[in-house]
Amino acid sequence: MGIDNASKKKAKLGVRFFFLYLLFYGGFVAIGVLNYELLSQSVVAGLNLALFYGIGLIVFAVLLGIIYNNLCSRYEDELNEEETKA
Amino acid sequence: MIYGVSYIAIFFFVIFVGLVLGLSFYFARKTSSASSYYAAGGQIHWAVNGIAFAGDYLSAASFLGICGMIATYGFDGFLYSIGFLAGWIVALFLIAEPLKRLGKYTFTDALNSKFNSRAITLTAAISTLIVSIFYLIPQMVGAGDLVTPLLGFPHWVGVVLVGIVVIFIVASAGMTSTTYVQFLKGGLLLFLSTILTIYILKNGFTLDPGQNGQPYHTFLTIPATVADSNVVSAGDWKVISQQQVKGKDFVKLEKAGVQRWFHLSEKDGKYSLREALSIADGENGVKLYNGEPKEKAKFFQVGHMSKIIIDGKEVNKTGPVGPFQFLSTIEKSDVVRFGEAKFTDEGKKVIVYYQNPTSGKDFMLPGLKYKIGKGASIWSRLDFISLMLALFLGTAALPHILIRYYTVKSQRDARKSTILAIAAIGTFYVLTMFMGLGAAVNGVLDVESSNMAAPLLAKAFGVVLFSVISAVAFATILGTVAGLIIASSGAIAHDLMHNYFQLQLSDEKKVQAGKIAAFAVGIFAIALGIAFKGMNVSFLVGWAFSIAASANLPAILFLLFWKKTTAKGIAWSIVTGIVSSLAIILTSPTMWDKYGLDPANALHKLDNPAIISFPLAIIAVYLISLLSQKNNLILKTNTEPIGADI
Numbered sequence: 001m002g003i004d005n006a007s008k009k010k011a012k013l014g015v016r017f018f019f020l021y022l023l024f025y026g027g028f029v030a031i032g033v034l035n036y037e038l039l040s041q042s043v044v045a046g047l048n049l050a051l052f053y054g055i056g057l058i059v060f061a062v063l064l065g066i067i068y069n070n071l072c073s074r075y076e077d078e079l080n081e082e083e084t085k086a
Numbered sequence: 087m088i089y090g091v092s093y094i095a096i097f098f099f100v101i102f103v104g105l106v107l108g109l110s111f112y113f114a115r116k117t118s119s120a121s122s123y124y125a126a127g128g129q130i131h132w133a134v135n136g137i138a139f140a141g142d143y144l145s146a147a148s149f150l151g152i153c154g155m156i157a158t159y160g161f162d163g164f165l166y167s168i169g170f171l172a173g174w175i176v177a178l179f180l181i182a183e184p185l186k187r188l189g190k191y192t193f194t195d196a197l198n199s200k201f202n203s204r205a206i207t208l209t210a211a212i213s214t215l216i217v218s219i220f221y222l223i224p225q226m227v228g229a230g231d232l233v234t235p236l237l238g239f240p241h242w243v244g245v246v247l248v249g250i251v252v253i254f255i256v257a258s259a260g261m262t263s264t265t266y267v268q269f270l271k272g273g274l275l276l277f278l279s280t281i282l283t284i285y286i287l288k289n290g291f292t293l294d295p296g297q298n299g300q301p302y303h304t305f306l307t308i309p310a311t312v313a314d315s316n317v318v319s320a321g322d323w324k325v326i327s328q329q330q331v332k333g334k335d336f337v338k339l340e341k342a343g344v345q346r347w348f349h350l351s352e353k354d355g356k357y358s359l360r361e362a363l364s365i366a367d368g369e370n371g372v373k374l375y376n377g378e379p380k381e382k383a384k385f386f387q388v389g390h391m392s393k394i395i396i397d398g399k400e401v402n403k404t405g406p407v408g409p410f411q412f413l414s415t416i417e418k419s420d421v422v423r424f425g426e427a428k429f430t431d432e433g434k435k436v437i438v439y440y441q442n443p444t445s446g447k448d449f450m451l452p453g454l455k456y457k458i459g460k461g462a463s464i465w466s467r468l469d470f471i472s473l474m475l476a477l478f479l480g481t482a483a484l485p486h487i488l489i490r491y492y493t494v495k496s497q498r499d500a501r502k503s504t505i506l507a508i509a510a511i512g513t514f515y516v517l518t519m520f521m522g523l524g525a526a527v528n529g530v531l532d533v534e535s536s537n538m539a540a541p542l543l544a545k546a547f548g549v550v551l552f553s554v555i556s557a558v559a560f561a562t563i564l565g566t567v568a569g570l571i572i573a574s575s576g577a578i579a580h581d582l583m584h585n586y587f588q589l590q591l592s593d594e595k596k597v598q599a600g601k602i603a604a605f606a607v608g609i610f611a612i613a614l615g616i617a618f619k620g621m622n623v624s625f626l627v628g629w630a631f632s633i634a635a636s637a638n639l640p641a642i643l644f645l646l647f648w649k650k651t652t653a654k655g656i657a658w659s660i661v662t663g664i665v666s667s668l669a670i671i672l673t674s675p676t677m678w679d680k681y682g683l684d685p686a687n688a689l690h691k692l693d694n695p696a697i698i699s700f701p702l703a704i705i706a707v708y709l710i711s712l713l714s715q716k717n718n719l720i721l722k723t724n725t726e727p728i729g730a731d732i
Contacts, residue, residue: 007183007184010183011183011184011646014178014179014180014183015179015180015647017175017179018175018176018179018180021172021175021179022478025168025172025474025478028168029470029471029474032452032458032470033458033467033470033471036451036452036453036458036459036460036462037459037460039451039452040447040451045410045414046410046411046413046414046417046418047410047413047414047417048417048447048450048451050161050450050451050452051161051164051413051450051519054161054164054165054167054168055516055519057168057171057172058167058168058171058512058515058516059512061171061172061174061175061508061512062505062508062509062512064175065174065175065178065504065505065508065509066505066509068178068179068501068505069501069502069505072183072498072501073498073501076498
């Protein structure tokens with residue numbers, strides 16, 4: 001395996017996705033500490049916000065992971081292929 | 087808790103452990119060189135590795151601890167599920183890829199790839215050792231808890247048993263074996279958790295959660311007459327003594343020669359005594375369980391609902407429920423949890439487990455363990471933030487997780503492994519909510535240890551399911567402990583002996599040194615596992631995450647993303663992270679309790695250190711790096727940043 005031309009782009013994407021998730025995760029912690037009562041509000045199918053948000057954080061992590069993988073693979077295909085052609 | 091021996095459980099247990107050991111020996115034959123011992127020669131398929139990642143991660147802490155914590159504290163246990171999974175995001179997005187590119191075997195080598203500094207070698211190896219040991223404690227505690235109902239042995243026997251089996255596995259094989267063992271166990275854990283959840287939903291709710299044909303214990307409630315805060319009469323029971331602990335009154339009553347403890351409660355000016363469970367020191371060192379010797383088996387599994395409301399109606403029993411209906415029904419009903427109080431009565435130590443009726447609304451919100459609602463102190467809010475921070479940042483910094491990144495051939499495969507792991511772990515963590523809540527309302531809890539909630543719940547649905555789940559959980563612990571001991575022995579033999587002290591050892595001697603180190607760490611882990619008996623294993627894992635997040639993560643992140651980082655900065659960051667997090671943990675209320683002191687008098691009120699120790703480690707790496715720029719000038723021209731600047 002030679003030099004990976006996509007590494008910088010992938011690293012930047014990782015950092016962006018990390019902050020996106022941090023925002024979502026931090027939101028949960030912030031609601032808990034600052035506006036606790038909000039967590040007891042019923043949201044969907046009789047679930048309170050705490051449960052909905054909590055399970056949502058787990059599902060969001062999986063989705064974000066899949067998107068990240070697809071984008072990274074695309075960057076690798078595009079940038080490393082150009083290198084080969086050149 | 088009082089348990090009998092289960093022969094079916096023993097049968098499956100022996101079969102499974104035999105399978106694990108057999109696999110280890112099979113793959114051990116393929117392992118010869120040092121590189122294959124530590125990292126399986128980079129030859130493992132990404133899908134196997136992904137499930138093995140999940141197997142690594144779904145340790146005793148996840149399966150035993152989280153389910154137990156949810157069963158005891160409701161949503162607060164689920165915080166660990168959320169945080170543990172979120173931690174993977176940090177690992178994947180920030181660390182996995184750049185670290186894989188460094189192509190090093192251990193965490194220390196990875197950190198040192200740019201500088202080749204002895205200070206980093208030393209501090210990172212010590213950090214790996216400390217984090218591994220803190221992660222080993224909950225695994226060993228879980229092992230001890232597991233064998234008690236499985237084999238009828240005392241806690242310490244389980245700890246010693248796991249220690250010996252793992253030392254044997256590690257000494258005879260290497261990483262390859264543990265990867266396949268982790269794969270097998272990760273897959274089985276997911277499958278069995280799904281089955282257990284289906285059972286829970288099919289079972290629905292009942293006010294009388296008797297198990298295996300036995301009715302649930304009927305807890306007595308006796309009207310009491312109180313004068314000057316003292317109980318003077320209680321029906322046909324004789325009042326013996328009364329104790330007050332943290333504003334709660336406990337009364338010892340006697341009837342037919344048996345003494346039992348009750349919890350005094352008041353409603354609308356009327357007093358009543360609710361039956362509690364108790365363990366008290368009796369004469370001649372005999373322990374009394376609810377006032378009688380162990381053989382009488384008068385100590386019960388607990389956990390029930392005092393009110394069930396489904397679709398707006400109060401009922402005694404429901405039929406099968408859907409997953410959302412399961413969660414929303416608990417939220418609208420009332421759950422009886424059990425609190426613990428310790429005191430001395432007539433010169434004898436007493437532990438009382440008293441009924442604590444909790445509204446489903448509170449049970450399904452954070453706050454029963456980590457108080458963050460109205461009236462919560464600033465300390466408890468900080469403790470909550472600190473825990474969430476440690477869980478978020480700790481995963482990526484665990485040495486035994488990092489080692490597995492190196493076992494996959496390419497970056498693309500490493501990424502695919504991690505995503506498969508996230509999906510598997512995410513599914514499992516959603517299931518923990520059902521298993522924990524299921525244990526809370528099905529009369530299966532052992533008040534002495536929350537860690538057994540999920541296996542005991544399985545026992546309620548059939549002894550075969552129980553035995554298989556216990557065997558998988560035991561194998562889970564075996565695998566995780568093996569991984570941790572390999573990481574520790576790597577730190578000692580490879581990082582300290584070979585790199586720091588520069589002992590020139592042959593490949594064969596290196597592996598031998600690793601095995602001796604593994605033996606030493608294993609013995610130490612056994613001792614700690616016995617010392618920390620009775621603590622929730624997820625809580626203990628929270629500490630390992632805090633130390634890892636503080637000691638390792640600032641160092642890795644700055645190395646990957648900031649060009650001006652120096653070797654001195656990294657070494658000092660690791661030292662600051664370790665020292666500050668350890669200092670806060672060792673002076674915390676929980677440790678004060680362990681030392682036999684009053685937790686209320688602890689030096690501070692924080693149980694989770696990351697909120698202080700993580701920023702301190704960041705400040706250390708930043709400031710020391712700036713102050714030691716001179717040393718960095720030569721290196722700067724020769725190296726390129728590993729990740730991207732932010």
